[in-house]
Amino acid sequence: MSTRININLRNGDTLFYLEQLSQNVSLIDFSCSIKEYHDYLIDEALRSQEDHIALTWLLRERSSDTIIAYMSLIADAVKLSLTEKELHNLKYPFKTLPAMKIAKLAISQTAQKKYKGIGSYMIDNALALARICNRQLFSARFLTVDADIEHDKGVLIFYEKNGFISNIELNKNRKTISMRKDIYG
């Protein structure tokens, strides 16, 4: 693991490219350590996309054209308390604020052996897409996620390291931890 290549925004764009999931894409090579995330891509992602439930982006390695990660994005709304809103300097009389959500994110097992930082690079890509939406299509102040601690408690650390914080109001008796990152904070 010590020889893994560190990925950041600069070398990431040289080594990889994003592609939207489509009918013609072969997914058989993708393998994720968590079965649910593997099965979702193979069995569910295309149907969800065609039903306008979740749009999936694949990350491909340029040199091999292999799929090394994917994320599914959806529109979201996040409920924040007065204190939480103040934290972002958002003094509005309503609780619910617009967001874009990472509904699924997974890195392939093979890629994790070769690279370090792909997960963070995918988050950077989600932020870039959210900024495009904000400039051209609709407003989404936050990037949100339900951190899936049922499968791996460590994902909380992963998201915290990427600047996400827990949504206090929403986290009562849940198998996942609702988190947000201020895209413009």
Ligand SMILES: CC(C)(COP(=O)(O)OP(=O)(O)OC[C@H]1O[C@@H](n2cnc3c(N)ncnc32)[C@H](O)[C@@H]1OP(=O)(O)O)[C@@H](O)C(=O)NCCC(=O)NCCS
């Ligand atoms: C969670 C996941 C996306 C992280 O991707 P990754 O490429 O390993 O993450 P990165 O290399 O960008 O990690 C960034 C930082 O978070 C830490 N981190 C990543 N995953 C972690 C985990 N499971 N536990 C603790 N820390 C973790 C890394 O050590 C790194 O810290 P550092 O910068 O101090 O070295 C990936 O492990 C994965 O696909 N898991 C299976 C599916 C899954 O759980 N998806 C998320 C569901 S909400």
